[in-house]
Amino acid sequence: MRTRPRGGRIPGVVATVLGLLLTLLVTACSSGDGGGGGSDAPENGGRDTPTATAPEVRIAIAPGNGATGVATARELRVSAEDGTLTEVTVTAPDGAEVPGELADDGTSWEPAEHLANATEYTVTAVGENADGVATAETSTFTTVAADATFHSGWNIPDGATVGVGMVLSMTFDTPIEEIGDVRDAVEITTEPPVDVRGHWFGLQRLDFRPEEYWEPGTEVTVRFRIRGVEGAPGVYGTLHEDLSFTVGRAQISTVDAEAKDMRVVRDGETIRTLPVTTGAAATPTWNGRMVVTEKFAETRMNGATVGYGGEYDIRDVPHALRLSTSGTFIHGNYWAGSGVFGSENASHGCVGLADVQGAGDPSTPAAWFYENSLIGDVVEVVNSDEEIIAPDNGLSGWNMEWSQWGAGQ
Numbered sequence: 001m002r003t004r005p006r007g008g009r010i011p012g013v014v015a016t017v018l019g020l021l022l023t024l025l026v027t028a029c030s031s032g033d034g035g036g037g038g039s040d041a042p043e044n045g046g047r048d049t050p051t052a053t054a055p056e057v058r059i060a061i062a063p064g065n066g067a068t069g070v071a072t073a074r075e076l077r078v079s080a081e082d083g084t085l086t087e088v089t090v091t092a093p094d095g096a097e098v099p100g101e102l103a104d105d106g107t108s109w110e111p112a113e114h115l116a117n118a119t120e121y122t123v124t125a126v127g128e129n130a131d132g133v134a135t136a137e138t139s140t141f142t143t144v145a146a147d148a149t150f151h152s153g154w155n156i157p158d159g160a161t162v163g164v165g166m167v168l169s170m171t172f173d174t175p176i177e178e179i180g181d182v183r184d185a186v187e188i189t190t191e192p193p194v195d196v197r198g199h200w201f202g203l204q205r206l207d208f209r210p211e212e213y214w215e216p217g218t219e220v221t222v223r224f225r226i227r228g229v230e231g232a233p234g235v236y237g238t239l240h241e242d243l244s245f246t247v248g249r250a251q252i253s254t255v256d257a258e259a260k261d262m263r264v265v266r267d268g269e270t271i272r273t274l275p276v277t278t279g280a281a282a283t284p285t286w287n288g289r290m291v292v293t294e295k296f297a298e299t300r301m302n303g304a305t306v307g308y309g310g311e312y313d314i315r316d317v318p319h320a321l322r323l324s325t326s327g328t329f330i331h332g333n334y335w336a337g338s339g340v341f342g343s344e345n346a347s348h349g350c351v352g353l354a355d356v357q358g359a360g361d362p363s364t365p366a367a368w369f370y371e372n373s374l375i376g377d378v379v380e381v382v383n384s385d386e387e388i389i390a391p392d393n394g395l396s397g398w399n400m401e402w403s404q405w406g407a408g409q
Contacts, residue, residue, distance in 0.1 A: 057083025163376030275342025332366030
């Protein structure tokens with residue numbers, strides 16, 4: 001007969017079946033698919049995963065804090081690594097802020113103009129890293145003192161209305177060596193936009209104009225930012241000012257020395273033709289395009305001041321408009337006979353119009369032209385026996401080709 005094995009051992013087949021059942025039970029209890037008894041514990045046994053942190057933005061300010069003798073240009077710069085700049089402020093002791101330009105990628109900032117000499121500036125820069133965490137840095141430095149300064153003058157009053165031939169002309173009281181830096185420190189913007197360029201006549205005069213006459217109604221803004229510009233070694237500019245002017249109607253008058261008349265054209269229409277007298281054969285009037293630069297209801301004209309000795313000295317020349325530095329005017333003439341105008345050229349180079357002594361008659365041709373002219377109006381002389389006036393004689397730069405204007409500067 002058959003008997004049970006000793007020791008209570010389980011037969012092999014039964015043990016195998018029990019093992020499979022136990023495995024299925026453990027698997028069902030630990031399932032993560034939402035089945036009964038499923039666990040939400042993370043795979044790493046319940047520990048939190050650390051969150052990555054962006055590095056702090058690093059801001060650098062040059063020159064360093066406490067620096068002295070700093071150049072007024074090309075030394076101030078703020079930069080950021082591991083982030084971007086959100087704000088840069090540079091202030092002088094009086095609270096004036098230096099305008100600047102932030103790079104497109106936000107990682108650097110530079111000033112948009114020269115700094116003043118012998119001035120302490122404070123720089124405050126703020127930046128953010130990729131997580132938006134802000135960092136600020138502050139630095140103070142002092143710019144170099146000037147050995148000497150140069151001063152600048154210009155010819156257009158702020159708020160003026162001028163003619164279409166107006167040229168902005170600047171003069172300097174000392175020769176300029178760094179002509180490109182000084183020219184670029186004069187910022188001209190217009191509405192409507194037009195290309196305006198500068199041209200140096202020698203080293204102490206700088207003129208600006210567009211290629212063609214201004215369009216009537218053009219609004220012009222000039223920002224002089226010459227302060228802190230080193231015009232020559234150790235010699236710095238001081239001008240830091242703005243001005244604006246408006247271009248009025250277009251008036252261009254043509255003086256025909258052969259026909260002895262002047263045709264006044266306004267906005268494309270001839271409004272009047274006036275008889276004139278121009279320079280005599282020995283003293284002809286300049287040909288070329290000139291610009292009205294000054295107006296005098298009465299003025300003294302002395303030939304000695306323009307190289308004619310004592311040939312004339314008239315203390316009350318009426319209705320005079322200056323056209324050149326060398327002494328060319330278009331003016332009233334009361335001392336010549338009425339038959340001169342339109343029939344004879346008898347002046348010392350000026351353009352004469354009939355007038356009366358004392359400038360008191362508004363009906364004379366000279367009085368009419370005076371009252372109907374603006375500073376900046378164009379007067380062009382043709383058919384004279386003289387050469388074309390030099391571009392630097394008055395505001396006569398319109399006689400220079402655009403391809404030469406500013407060339408080599």
